[in-house]
Amino acid sequence: QQQVRQSSQSLTVWEGETAILNCSYENSAFDYFPWYQQFPGEGPALLIAIRSVSDKKEDGRFTIFFNKREKNLSLHIKDSQPGDSATYFCAASLNSGTYQRFGTGTKLQVVP
Amino acid sequence: EAAVTQSPRSKVAVTGGKVTLSCHQTNNHDYMYWYRQDTGHGLRLIHYSYVADSTEKGDIPDGYKASRPSQENFSLILELASLSQTAVYFCASSADWGGSQDTQYFGPGTRLLVL
Numbered sequence: 001q002q003q004v005r006q007s008s009q010s011l012t013v014w015e016g017e018t019a020i021l022n023c024s025y026e027n028s029a030f031d032y033f034p035w036y037q038q039f040p041g042e043g044p045a046l047l048i049a050i051r052s053v054s055d056k057k058e059d060g061r062f063t064i065f066f067n068k069r070e071k072n073l074s075l076h077i078k079d080s081q082p083g084d085s086a087t088y089f090c091a092a093s094l095n096s097g098t099y100q101r102f103g104t105g106t107k108l109q110v111v112p
Numbered sequence: 113e114a115a116v117t118q119s120p121r122s123k124v125a126v127t128g129g130k131v132t133l134s135c136h137q138t139n140n141h142d143y144m145y146w147y148r149q150d151t152g153h154g155l156r157l158i159h160y161s162y163v164a165d166s167t168e169k170g171d172i173p174d175g176y177k178a179s180r181p182s183q184e185n186f187s188l189i190l191e192l193a194s195l196s197q198t199a200v201y202f203c204a205s206s207a208d209w210g211g212s213q214d215t216q217y218f219g220p221g222t223r224l225l226v227l
Contacts, residue, residue: 009152032211036218043116043202043218044155051211089154096210099145099170104154 003027004092006103014111019080021106023090024072030092030101035064035075038087038105047088048075080110115139116219118203124225131190133222135203143206144186145170145216146178148199155202161186193226200224 005024013019023033031052036044050057050064050073057064066073077084090103116137125131137144143162147155157170159178167178175197177189190197200223204216 006154032214034215036216041221043204043220044216045218046215049212049215091216093210093214096208099143099157099160099209100206100214100216102155104152 002104003101004090004103006090006106008106009104010107010109012109012111013080015080015082017080019077019084019108019110021075021077021088021090021108022072023074023103024070025092025101026071027092027094028068028071029094031095032093033064033066033073034091034093034100035062036089036091036102038089040086044087044089077108080108082110082112084108085110116203116205116217118201118219118222120222121220122223122225124227125190125193126227127194129193131193131197131224131226133188133190133201133203133224135186135188135219136184137186137203137205137217138184139205139207139217140183141205141207141217142183143208144180145204145206146176146186146188147202147204148172148197149202149221150199158188158201195226198224198226 034049037047038044063076145160146158161180179187203219207213
């Protein structure tokens with residue numbers, strides 16, 4: 001049972017556009033949502049994260065928008081660059097008691 | 113800087129053979145994890161551990177064993193490798209469960225090909 005879902009397996013945008021990656025979850029008790037970025041040949045690495053008490057988290061060109069009522073969130077990458085081409089994983093954690101759940105990932109390609 | 117290393121980085125194994133993948137972390141983290149990554153399936157948790165000498169089953173443990181001889185080291189063992197176990201395997205560590213303590217630090221991965 002997939003507790004964290006990423007609706008798109010892949011996404012292609014032009015350089016300079018805003019890429020929007022979507023994620024939804026099932027368990028309303030999840031309260032911490034990290035996004036990991038993975039480049040080919042490497043392991044995933046934390047990019048940005050949000051707690052459920054917030055509805056927005058911004059870090060440079062990367063912004064998470066969080067909708068607790070709808071149980072979904074999205075990662076916006078503003079002014080996308082070819083160097084942003086990677087696979088992005090949405091994940092979700094409870095406050096304690098069990099391990100983090102990962103979505104299946106969205107492979108982003110930014111075309112120059 | 114926190115670090116998770118894996119060995120080997122790639123391996124070719126024969127069907128029915130035994131494979132051991134090793135992971136070492138210098139993060140001083142209690143929690144360690146083994147994932148496999150396949151196209152379309154993302155990261156799937158095989159085994160995890162929160163203390164030395166103890167391991168727990170994740171979501172897809174069948175065909176795999178794990179060993180945690182120390183806080184720093186965590187191994188994944190395929191006793192009888194099968195074609196379906198061809199994948200990229202990642203080790204990760206985290207300080208705890210819950211909140212930012214749950215941020216996982218991943219190793220570079222091991223690419224396993226079973227023939």
